[in-house]
Amino acid sequence: MKRYLNCYDTHSCVRCFSCMTNCSVENRVRLQRDQHIPSEQTANHPMHHLNYLMPRLKEFGVFPKARQIIEFHHCMHCENHPCLDICPAFAIVKRPSGAVVILEERCVGCRSCIDACPYDVPVYNPETNKTYKCILCFDRIENGLVPACVEACPTGAMFSGPEDEVLKEANERASFYTERYGEPYVVYGAQRLNGYVGRTGWLTIVPEADLEAYGLPQDPVKSAAIMRGPLKVGGAGLAGLTALACTGHFLYWLYNRKLEVARDQEGRNVLEQGAEAGEGTDQGTTSGQAKEENRQEETDGD
Amino acid sequence: METSRVQAFNTLQIWFHKHIIHFMVLFILSGLPILSHAFDWIAYVFGVPVSFFGQQQPYEAIVAGGVQTARVLHRVAALLFFLTAIPFSLGQLMHVREWHIWPERYSLSGAWDGVRELIRCYVFFQPPRFGKYNIGQKALAWFMILAMLLLSLSGFVLWFRDSFSPAIWSFSRFVHDTVFLLTALALIVHVYLGTHPINRESLRAMFGNGEMDLEFIRHHHPLWYEKLIKKGGQTT
Numbered sequence: 267m268k269r270y271l272n273c274y275d276t277h278s279c280v281r282c283f284s285c286m287t288n289c290s291v292e293n294r295v296r297l298q299r300d301q302h303i304p305s306e307q308t309a310n311h312p313m314h315h316l317n318y319l320m321p322r323l324k325e326f327g328v329f330p331k332a333r334q335i336i337e338f339h340h341c342m343h344c345e346n347h348p349c350l351d352i353c354p355a356f357a358i359v360k361r362p363s364g365a366v367v368i369l370e371e372r373c374v375g376c377r378s379c380i381d382a383c384p385y386d387v388p389v390y391n392p393e394t395n396k397t398y399k400c401i402l403c404f405d406r407i408e409n410g411l412v413p414a415c416v417e418a419c420p421t422g423a424m425f426s427g428p429e430d431e432v433l434k435e436a437n438e439r440a441s442f443y444t445e446r447y448g449e450p451y452v453v454y455g456a457q458r459l460n461g462y463v464g465r466t467g468w469l470t471i472v473p474e475a476d477l478e479a480y481g482l483p484q485d486p487v488k489s490a491a492i493m494r495g496p497l498k499v500g501g502a503g504l505a506g507l508t509a510l511a512c513t514g515h516f517l518y519w520l521y522n523r524k525l526e527v528a529r530d531q532e533g534r535n536v537l538e539q540g541a542e543a544g545e546g547t548d549q550g551t552t553s554g555q556a557k558e559e560n561r562q563e564e565t566d567g568d
Numbered sequence: 569m570e571t572s573r574v575q576a577f578n579t580l581q582i583w584f585h586k587h588i589i590h591f592m593v594l595f596i597l598s599g600l601p602i603l604s605h606a607f608d609w610i611a612y613v614f615g616v617p618v619s620f621f622g623q624q625q626p627y628e629a630i631v632a633g634g635v636q637t638a639r640v641l642h643r644v645a646a647l648l649f650f651l652t653a654i655p656f657s658l659g660q661l662m663h664v665r666e667w668h669i670w671p672e673r674y675s676l677s678g679a680w681d682g683v684r685e686l687i688r689c690y691v692f693f694q695p696p697r698f699g700k701y702n703i704g705q706k707a708l709a710w711f712m713i714l715a716m717l718l719l720s721l722s723g724f725v726l727w728f729r730d731s732f733s734p735a736i737w738s739f740s741r742f743v744h745d746t747v748f749l750l751t752a753l754a755l756i757v758h759v760y761l762g763t764h765p766i767n768r769e770s771l772r773a774m775f776g777n778g779e780m781d782l783e784f785i786r787h788h789h790p791l792w793y794e795k796l797i798k799k800g801g802q803t804t
Contacts, residue, residue: 354601354602354603354605354611354635355611355631355632355635355636356628356629356631356632357632371629372628372629372632373632374632374635374636374639376602376635376639377729377737378602380734380737381734381737381738381741386734392730488738490738490739490741490742491738493742494742494745497742497745497746497749498603498604498745498749500749501749501752501753502606504749504753505749505752505753505756508753508756508757509756512756512757512760515690515760516760516764519693519764519765519766522693523693523765526693
């Protein structure tokens with residue numbers, strides 16, 4: 267399957283939130299399908315964690331120049347998926363379409379993905395001890411349907427499809443808006459943003475000046491998470507060097523110890539030889555005395 | 569000839585040291601699979617017994633079960649560590665003035681002398697003029713106190729993260745990882761030197777009844793010996 271992209275056009279959006287409603291409905295239907303939870307039961311609970319698209323109302327400036335922006339908060343399906351890399355439980359996988367998906371049954375609720383996500387997307391539900399985020403309706407797109415949010419959009423502000431088609435349409439729209447309104451529009455995520463996230467699987471057509479206001483940083487990183495890579499490699503390297511240094515020191519000590527033992531042995535040998543030589547001299551003296559005594563005895567006897 | 573014995577380590581210190589070895593093994597084994605995918609095999613070992621109770625599962629699912637088990641064991645180790653660290657810390661704090669990990673002399677030349685004695689002992693293998701602990705052991709002791717505090721605080725934040733902001737979790741995780749890696753380096757050196765034949769007498773004392781031979785102290789820890797003689801009455 268080719269890389270699949272979703273695109274949100276901030277300019278064409280009328281803020282009806284049909285996409286968000288349909289997303290929530292689709293996730294409740296999934297509960298019915300996958301976990302056999304009756305629909306009346308799913309409808310009665312808010313289940314905030316299943317609202318994969320969240321509007322964030324923001325206000326900028328001071329009256330009369332104040333304005334509101336609704337940030338469309340969702341998973342960006344990053345090409346380099348830092349959440350997938352940090353997950354210790356293999357609970358996050360990348361589908362052939364590029365959709366980054368949390369497998370609920372494998373999630374251990376450690377929230378490492380939250381630590382790694384530069385967009386602060388994953389939502390933890392303490393009731394289930396699981397973390398949730400948009401799955402880019404991978405079950406739908408792999409079966410020829412469009413994502414639920416795209417299906418619901420009445421203005422064409424959301425569209426999706428194979429990478430080349432979506433990029434072509436998004437770039438055309440951005441160029442048109444730029445020309446029409448006299449301010450530059452960009453397709454956020456179409457180009458590689460940085461090494462941490464790469465490109466994104468969810469594009470956003472947005473005025474360049476409003477990128478930060480829409481929660482779309484030009485350099486999305488999580489400093490603490492980005493440091494983990496070099497830290498682990500450095501730590502492993504230093505641990506290896508330390509173990510090697512200890513081994514080297516032990517061999518050095520062993521060599522010196524052998525020399526010391528050899529020196530001691532040599533010293534002992536010298537002492538022993540000296541003692542033997544001394545004993546030999548003593549014995550000579552004794553036998554000489556004995557001879558002298560014998561001679562005297564013989565003389566006396568005579 | 570009967571030789572004098574000195575109580576080098578008290579019962580509380582021996583008890584805590586033995587238990588902290590158990591906890592460190594448990595902490596490291598249960599923490600490594602969470603730290604890096606290079607240690608997935610440890611999670612797999614934890615996960616296999618757990619997976620007996622479920623359906624047949626692929627490797628990744630067994631690892632996921634193992635990671636969950638490791639997380640529980642990490643918290644159990646933390647709880648046991650706190651339960652033993654509290655009486656130990658209180659016991660030690662009661663005798664803070666008698667600690668041997670304070671510097672012999674509070675000066676740069678004193679520190680340099682300490683390093684020189686360390687080199688004399690471990691590079692030239694000549695009898696050094698150490699106190700009860702050499703400058704390396706003192707530095708290690710202070711590092712361990714700081715590391716245990718940082719690991720405990722950051723671990724507390726990560727355990728009860730709902731009470732803190734995501735920025736604090738993220739920072740705590742970084743601190744937890746960094747301090748662990750530094751502690752691992754310190755532990756490699758500590759275990760090597762602690763089990764080195766030069767320090768056999770100290771090893772026996774720590775894992776035995778805590779007593780050391782006064783004659784050994786006179787040769788290997790002369791500064792401590794001088795203090796003992798000055799103080800008197802400590803030998804058994």
